[in-house]
Amino acid sequence: MSAFLSRVCAVQPRRTSREIRTGCTRGCGDRDGGTDRRRRPTTVRHMVRSRPQIQATDKVAGRAVAIGVATGVYGLSFGALATAAGVSTAKAVALSALVFTGATQIAVIGVIAGGGGMVSAVANGLVVAMRHLAYGVAVSPLLPDRRPARLLAAHVIIDESTAMGTGAPTRDEGRRAFLLTGASVFVFWNLATFAGAELSRAVASPHALGLDAMFPAAFLALLAPQLRQRRAPAVAAAGALIATLLIPVAPAGIPVLASVAALVLVLRERAS
Known part of the structure; x- marks a missing residue:
């Protein structure tokens, strides 16, 4: 049994001090004897490279x-x-x-x-x-x-x-x-x-x-950025006018729905 173990150990190549220090075994280097970059062990220097990603997160x-x-x-x-x-x-x-x-x-x-x-x-x-x-x-x-x-x-x-x-x-x-x-x-x-x-x-x-x-105030905040478009002020003014005229006579909620007609009119004008 001891002879068998000794032969098995003899087959295994000895690791050099460089391999022990870098964590690289024989065969993981390139043909010129250099260390394979793809299998290089993680070090502090490699961890530092991901720091910008951590900072961005x-x-x-x-x-x-x-x-x-x-x-x-x-x-x-x-x-x-x-x-x-x-x-x-x-x-x-x-x-x-x-x-x-x-x-x-x-x-x-x-x-x-x-x-x-x-x-x-x-x-x-x-x-x-x-x-x-x-x-x-x-x-x-x-x-x-x-x-x-x-x-x-x-x-x-x-x-x-x-x-x-x-x-x-x-x-x-x-x-x-x-x-x-x-x-x-x-x-x-x-x-x-x-x-x-x-x-x-x-x-x-x-x-x-x-x-x-x-x-x-909330709706004005949502509306303000949209008014920068060319036709937006006209659409907003027409919609506000329609809603204002219907508020005294229509149930709550209907004036807002009716104000969408201003957008439809503008779209028809653009299509024509």
């Missing part, structure tokens, strides 16, 4: 958290106004979790607060949410390839995540920015909705704090 994560916190402040107002409109805390939180589009949620709650029915509220919300069709096309390359993960990631296609994802220099960085921003806003938005709805119960009238001004 930390930077994106920091921005995502900052955006989430800022959006959370906005969510506090939404939760308070939803409760003031007669919506329960559970329904407000469910709306934030399932719909998860601030402008659409504001449109729905605004119609309900104005005395409108659920049909007109949902119709207004769908009109406001139409912009997400364009968002979906823009961020489609950034979504995961597998269907379950892709469907889950599609739920966080919002203004903030789309802006962060499409503004990144590379596809990998864009996907990271999109997912981190979407997840951050989702968490803070839903927590803030719950907190705002519960805190509003301690306030006699949320309107006394000026929270009712959030609805028009």
